[in-house]
Amino acid sequence: MTEAAELDRPQPGASPAPAPLLSVKNIEVVYDDVILVLRGLSLDVPQGAIVALLGANGAGKSTTLKAISGLLKTEDGEVTRGEIVFDGERIDGVDPDKIVRRGIFQVMEGRRIVSDMTSLENLRLGAFTRSDRNVAADIDMVYNYFPRLKERTGLAGYLSGGEQQMLAIGRALMARPKMILMDEPSMGLSPLLVKEVFSIIKQINRDLGVTILLVEQNARAALSVASHGYIMEQGKVVLDGTADELRDNEDVKEFYLGGAGDQRKSFKNLKSFKRRKRWL
DSSP states (O other), X not given: OOHHHHHHSOOTTOOOOOOOSEEEEEEEEEETTTEEEEEEEEEEEXXXXXXXXXXXXXXXXXXXXXXXXXXXXXXXXXXXXXXXXXXXXEOTTXXXXXXXXXXXXXXXXXXXXXXXXBHHHHHHHTTTTOSOOOOHHHHHHHHHHOHHHHHOOSBGGGSOHHHHHHHHHHHHHTTOOSEEEEEOXXXXXXXXXXHHHXXXXXXXXXXXXXXXXXXXXXXXXXXXXXXXXXXXETTEEEEEEEHHHHHHOHHHHHHTSSOOHHHHHTTTTSSOOOOOOTTO
């Protein structure tokens, strides 16, 4: 046996790396039978992690979440290639309500709370897939994370943007999910509220062990709570790494973190400068 083959053999007592909770494998998504949006996208989300999915508008981030949660059918979209595996079982093609029952809950972009219901009624709505009736303890848990919601007894449509985002996250927790998909939780919030919401997201992950896949345009905020990140462009992943690796990457600094990067600094006297991304 060659030395290389010997090194490749599993070492005595070594256990294989655990399978990710969610694995998206080379999927393509088509809308209206003609519009190709995702072009062979792959990503893994480990159990108990916060993973950020970053990219500009139109990159395919929200479509990725809808493919995972089974919501593509509502927009005449479908996964035409590849597979999505959650907790060891394929879920591509499974109905959205069954996906929720399997443990995935999506917090939609724009909150999507029911405005003519109270906050409490919205929270109870989040538990509709549960077979047990003991939801009072979970409502108290949500109030512990978001005490302002307990004070707001009127219709949810009168809540501020930040409070509606808190309600949307709280409603997701009521389903007792294994994994939450969050789509642009910072949208429309002030910088102070963004910091508060992301702090609570990190706390929920730490306290409850809920796995989170986080879609964000605010890359700086997302990488402050995530352990790993993927960057999407034109329907595919172009770069991934740990949060620290992405924060230190010159392209990520320049194009996603609002920093100039080392190469931009030497061109400071030019009226305009655009560096080609190294992954293109």
